Amino acid sequence: MTILDKIIADKYKEVALKKSIIPISQLESSVLFNRETSSLAKALRESDTGIIAEFKRRSPSKSVINQSASVQDVAKGYENAGVCGMSVLTDGKYFGGSLDDILLARASVQFPILRKEFIVDEYQIIEAKAHGADVILLIAAVLTRDEIKTLSETAKSLNLDVLLEVHNLEELQKSIMPSLDMLGVNNRNLKTFEVSTAISKELSTHIPNDFVKVSESGISSVKAIKDLKPFGYQGFLIGENFMKTENPGESALAFIEELRS
Numbered sequence: 001m002t003i004l005d006k007i008i009a010d011k012y013k014e015v016a017l018k019k020s021i022i023p024i025s026q027l028e029s030s031v032l033f034n035r036e037t038s039s040l041a042k043a044l045r046e047s048d049t050g051i052i053a054e055f056k057r058r059s060p061s062k063s064v065i066n067q068s069a070s071v072q073d074v075a076k077g078y079e080n081a082g083v084c085g086m087s088v089l090t091d092g093k094y095f096g097g098s099l100d101d102i103l104l105a106r107a108s109v110q111f112p113i114l115r116k117e118f119i120v121d122e123y124q125i126i127e128a129k130a131h132g133a134d135v136i137l138l139i140a141a142v143l144t145r146d147e148i149k150t151l152s153e154t155a156k157s158l159n160l161d162v163l164l165e166v167h168n169l170e171e172l173q174k175s176i177m178p179s180l181d182m183l184g185v186n187n188r189n190l191k192t193f194e195v196s197t198a199i200s201k202e203l204s205t206h207i208p209n210d211f212v213k214v215s216e217s218g219i220s221s222v223k224a225i226k227d228l229k230p231f232g233y234q235g236f237l238i239g240e241n242f243m244k245t246e247n248p249g250e251s252a253l254a255f256i257e258e259l260r261s
């Protein structure tokens with residue numbers, strides 16, 4: 001059993017439990033559920049940098065990254081740095097996050113917020129919207145084509161953007177459909193934790209141009225971004241490189257200044 005299998009098995013249990021405690025009707029009646037969302041895909045297309053900065057306290061591959069940073073401070077720091085949007089990990093058991101982190105980020109900033117979660121059920125998409133998210137992540141490695149279709153269509157009907165994540169050609173080919181906005185190539189193999197941006201380069205030519213291309217994980221230098229841009233990437237998801245520092249917002253600002261220079 002890989003770590004990903006364990007996370008997914010736990011996720012099905014967690015969702016079943018949550019469904020029995022908070023009904024969908026309650027989520028749908030929250031104030032944030034009816035707010036107007038903003039598009040990350042659009043922000044990336046219009047940006048000269050394409051940085052999506054992540055809030056991540058810990059991960060199964062790195063254990064503790066940053067236990068002391070406050071999500072509001074980091075969100076404001078990222079906003080001040082000029083990022084296109086923010087990814088917020090909401091898995092508790094493996095990443096130390098929660099839906100409250102999205103609520104707090106939402107109260108602090110205006111830019112698009114991505115709910116970074118292992119989504120296996122449309123309930124989690126409704127939760128995402130009810131807590132102020134604008135974008136959801138779907139991971140091809142853990143979903144069938146039919147599931148990707150149903151979940152992405154649910155998200156689109158709620159005006160949420162969809163980022164579909166792949167790690168190989170097979171996952172990419174099974175996933176292409178019009179209800180996706182962005183295609184993300186995860187440079188980290190979620191089964192082995194190996195990281196290489198070579199996979200983003202390899203898969204880029206197989207991604208149709210109607211999707212915004214995003215390269216995710218293991219990006220720790222401006223050079224890595226400059227190398228990926230010629231392959232058509234317009235979005236770059238960066239977590240640890242900012243979160244491992246004492247002031248993630250300032251680190252993002254310095255990074256973006258270097259990228260623009």
Ligand SMILES: O=P(O)(O)OC[C@@H](O)[C@@H](O)c1c[nH]c2ccccc12
Binds near residue numbers: 186219238241
């Ligand atoms: O911290 P990094 O290496 O910059 O990676 C960020 C992000 O891409 C990574 O956290 C991530 C990408 N896909 C995921 C799926 C689930 C959990 C986490 C992830």
